[in-house]
Amino acid sequence: xxxxxxxxxxxxxxxxxxxxxxxxxxxxxxxxxxxxxxxxxxxxxxxxxxxxxxxxxxxxxxxxxxxxxxxxxxxxxxxxxxxxxxxxxxxxxxxxxxxxxxxxxxxxxxxxxxxxxxxxxxxxxxxxxxxxxxxxxxxxxxxxxxxxxxxxxxxxxxxxxxxxxxxxxxxxxxxxxxxxxxxxxxxxxxxxxxxxxxxxxxxxxxxxxxxxxxxxxxxxxxxxxxxxxxxxxxxxxxxxxxxxxxxxxxxxxxxxxxxxxxxxxxxxxxxxxxxxxxxxxxxxxxxxxxxxxxxxxxxxxxxxxxxxxxxxxxxxxxxxxxxxxxxxxxxxxxxxxxxxxxxxxxxxxxxxxxxxxxxxxxxxxxxxxxxxxxxxxxxxxxxxxxxxxxxxxxxxxxxxxxxxxxxxxxxxxxxxxxxxxxxxxxxxxxxxxxxxx
Amino acid sequence: xxxxxxxxxxxxxxxxxxxxxxxxxxxxxxxxxxxxxxxxxxxxxxxxxxxxxxxxxxxxxxxxxxxxxxxxxxxxxxxxxxxxxxxxxxxxxxxxxxxxxxxxxxxxxxxxxxxxxxxxxxxxxxxxxxxxxxxxxxxxxxxxxxxxxxxxxxxxxxxxxxxxxxxxxxxxxxxxxxxxxxxxxxxxxxxxxxxxxxxxxxxxxxxxxxxxxxxxxxxxxxxxxxxxxxxxxxxxxxxxxxxxxxxxxxxxxxxxxxxxxxxxxxxxxxxxxxxxxxxxxxxxxxxxxxxxxxxxxxxxxxxxxxxxxxxxxxxxxxxxxxxxxxxxxxxxxxxxxxxxxxxx
Numbered sequence: 001x002x003x004x005x006x007x008x009x010x011x012x013x014x015x016x017x018x019x020x021x022x023x024x025x026x027x028x029x030x031x032x033x034x035x036x037x038x039x040x041x042x043x044x045x046x047x048x049x050x051x052x053x054x055x056x057x058x059x060x061x062x063x064x065x066x067x068x069x070x071x072x073x074x075x076x077x078x079x080x081x082x083x084x085x086x087x088x089x090x091x092x093x094x095x096x097x098x099x100x101x102x103x104x105x106x107x108x109x110x111x112x113x114x115x116x117x118x119x120x121x122x123x124x125x126x127x128x129x130x131x132x133x134x135x136x137x138x139x140x141x142x143x144x145x146x147x148x149x150x151x152x153x154x155x156x157x158x159x160x161x162x163x164x165x166x167x168x169x170x171x172x173x174x175x176x177x178x179x180x181x182x183x184x185x186x187x188x189x190x191x192x193x194x195x196x197x198x199x200x201x202x203x204x205x206x207x208x209x210x211x212x213x214x215x216x217x218x219x220x221x222x223x224x225x226x227x228x229x230x231x232x233x234x235x236x237x238x239x240x241x242x243x244x245x246x247x248x249x250x251x252x253x254x255x256x257x258x259x260x261x262x263x264x265x266x267x268x269x270x271x272x273x274x275x276x277x278x279x280x281x282x283x284x285x286x287x288x289x290x291x292x293x294x295x296x297x298x299x300x301x302x303x304x305x306x307x308x309x310x311x312x313x314x315x316x317x318x319x320x321x322x323x324x325x326x327x328x329x330x331x332x333x334x335x336x337x338x339x340x341x342x343x344x345x346x347x348x349x350x351x352x353x354x355x356x357x358x359x360x361x362x363x364x365x366x367x368x369x370x371x372x373x374x375x376x377x378x379x380x381x382x383x384x385x386x387x388x389x390x391x392x393x394x395x396x397x398x399x400x401x402x403x404x405x406x407x408x409x410x411x412x413x414x415x416x417x418x419x420x421x422x423x424x425x426x427x428x429x430x431x432x433x434x435x436x437x
Numbered sequence: 438x439x440x441x442x443x444x445x446x447x448x449x450x451x452x453x454x455x456x457x458x459x460x461x462x463x464x465x466x467x468x469x470x471x472x473x474x475x476x477x478x479x480x481x482x483x484x485x486x487x488x489x490x491x492x493x494x495x496x497x498x499x500x501x502x503x504x505x506x507x508x509x510x511x512x513x514x515x516x517x518x519x520x521x522x523x524x525x526x527x528x529x530x531x532x533x534x535x536x537x538x539x540x541x542x543x544x545x546x547x548x549x550x551x552x553x554x555x556x557x558x559x560x561x562x563x564x565x566x567x568x569x570x571x572x573x574x575x576x577x578x579x580x581x582x583x584x585x586x587x588x589x590x591x592x593x594x595x596x597x598x599x600x601x602x603x604x605x606x607x608x609x610x611x612x613x614x615x616x617x618x619x620x621x622x623x624x625x626x627x628x629x630x631x632x633x634x635x636x637x638x639x640x641x642x643x644x645x646x647x648x649x650x651x652x653x654x655x656x657x658x659x660x661x662x663x664x665x666x667x668x669x670x671x672x673x674x675x676x677x678x679x680x681x682x683x684x685x686x687x688x689x690x691x692x693x694x695x696x697x698x699x700x701x702x703x704x705x706x707x708x709x710x711x712x713x714x715x716x717x718x719x720x721x722x723x724x725x726x727x728x729x730x731x732x733x734x735x736x737x738x739x740x741x742x743x744x745x746x747x748x749x750x751x752x753x754x755x756x757x758x759x760x761x762x763x764x765x766x767x768x769x770x771x772x773x774x775x776x777x778x779x780x781x
Contacts, residue, residue, distance in 0.1 A: 172692075208478040385463070
């Protein structure tokens with residue numbers, strides 16, 4: 001037995017070995033290609049994330065200047081009414097006067113030296129007067145007293161303090177003068193110049209001044225749009241897929257519809273914007289730039305994604321479940337709604353969240369409906385003019401001032417944060433509720 | 438579940454209808470990306486100053502895009518103001534009239550300069566329109582004959598220039614800036630180099646010759662930038678021997694990264710533009726629908742606020758950003774025209 005088997009095995013090995021080597025090499029090569037592809041992708045991801053974080057991290061801090069402001073009664077409200085209304089109305093420039101006075105006395109500058117005073121005034125944000133007005137309107141009892149208040153420094157000062165404008169550059173080539181730098185050093189020594197956490201980045205709307213520009217309005221706008229998309233795309237998408245998957249007869253018409261839905265998923269998003277402009281704004285007369293219109297356009301864009309995901313997860317529910325339900329006397333509708341749909345829900349939710357995340361990052365369709373715009377006020381409802389997070393990034397990327405560079409990256413970080421949260425939620429939902437057969 | 442879905446759909450539809458019924462209560466503006474930063478500054482200051490009006494909305498989209506939107510018709514569903522970095526064209530006025538927009542008020546807010554700049558470490562360029570024409574035009578005159586542009590480097594164009602391969606980043610066709618570049622630089626250069634004369638001697642009509650004059654070469658030496666100046670700047674960062682076309686305000690904000698070239702011996706500054714010495718400057722405009730003035734809350738106030746000396750004057754925030762203020766008499770005449778409601 002052994003005598004016969006041994007030579008035969010040897011012979012077959014001799015025959016197989018070269019091809020085996022080839023096959024093993026092919027497998028090793030394939031693995032190497034895969035690892036190479038993943039490494040390249042990872043490299044670009046790391047490069048992207050590190051540039052964004054490197055540029056954007058500094059935007060989460062903002063330079064502020066502490067001033068002792070004399071809230072003079074005769075300047076703020078000469079009639080002595082001391083109501084929020086009296087504070088909010090009237091000449092806004094009176095607040096600027098109070099801030100300037102406090103700054104000049106802090107620096108020990110003679111207000112009559114107009115050129116020096118003008119240089120000093122440029123250190124404080126142009127938004128300081130509005131900040132002071134709003135501050136006093138909330139603290140009416142402080143009128144007539146002296147208060148220590150932190151004001152935002154000008155965007156140029158902030159960029160200088162963070163090192164994006166270098167002191168080594170020739171004075172005529174940088175937007176900050178030598179004597180302004182001396183004033184900053186003086187403030188720093190007195191402990192009146194600090195970098196604080198930038199809450200304004202999350203609460204302010206768009207602004208032409210870098211230091212008072214934030215993604216607050218854009219986040220609210222994006223939220224309204226996502227609510228509209230969720231409220232419309234989820235029910236319509238799920239209803240359409242249930243009908244197509246469970247009830248519709250299989251014929252040429254349903255095939256045609258299916259092809260069209262798959263096609264729509266691949267249509268460039270700008271096309272939906274053109275459609276939205278023609279239908280929602282020009283025909284239905286909905287307001288331009290409104291989050292509602294944006295939401296409707298993004299709904300159209302997201303629907304195919306949701307329908308395809310929903311149909312796939314309905315298909316994944318084994319037919320035995322339906323048959324068992326029908327077998328014990330359930331109607332077709334009961335079988336679908338009581339048994340098939342709950343089992344398909346995790347897949348549907350995952351598809352919906354991924355669709356929403358895709359919609360959250362869109363700018364092109366919003367261009368046509370007037371949402372790529374400078375919008376300073378935070379929208380108070382879905383029909384108010386609004387903008388979206390990716391739009392804010394686009395708008396800031398086009399600004400000339402250096403201080404906007406870090407804000408652009410900061411806005412990207414915020415957007416990436418939202419996308420990460422949504423995608424993680426989708427994965428968790430799937431892991432938690434998915435059933436396998 | 439079914440009922441809840443239906444209820445949600447009905448609620449959404451109700452919101453949609455409610456939205457359609459409410460009228461607009463803030464000013465809507467669209468147009469030139471050159472005017473955009475100025476309009477943003479004014480809109481923001483307007484919102485802060487008038488607490489009873491909402492902050493106007495300013496869209497970008499280029500002069501042509503804004504005017505196209507502007508001429509779509511009258512009524513609250515259309516924009517009130519179009520920003521433009523060039524005067525409105527006759528064809529656009531006609532399109533406006535066809536759509537029912539007849540009374541248009543023209544507001545000239547000030548002037549802007551167009552500068553040619555290189556990377557900060559580049560050499561000093563002293564351009565003339567003829568140099569730019571020879572470097573960038575499609576056809577140029579060599580030894581008295583009209584030939585397709587043969588120049589490869591700046592040195593071949595003018596021996597005073599460095600031996601750099603020609604790469605110029607110029608504004609794309611949708612920009613109002615492009616028109617100024619064509620009119621004030623290429624067309625002048627065309628005449629100075631004798632190319633215009635050569636074309637007409639070659640049997641071209643005057644109009645055809647003028648069009649041929651402003652045609653730029655398509656062999657990759659002249660690159661159209663359809664985005665904003667930040668894109669031009671990043672192209673220069675990537676190609677240190679490139680020459681870019683910028684607005685004066687953008688250059689002023691990025692002086693530590695760009696070196697500006699002179700044009701016909703004049704350094705572009707707000708002063709030299711205001712004095713009319715720097716040749717490549719242009720007025721900036723916005724156009725207002727007169728019919729909207731008393732319909733849209735805040736529109737009249739916005740126009741008056743914009744044209745006040747506190748905004749467009751030489752000490753205002755717009756001049757601080759880089760706008761070249763118009764002379765005092767011109768500003769006063771502008772305000773008088775607005776007060777009288779004069780239209781085009």
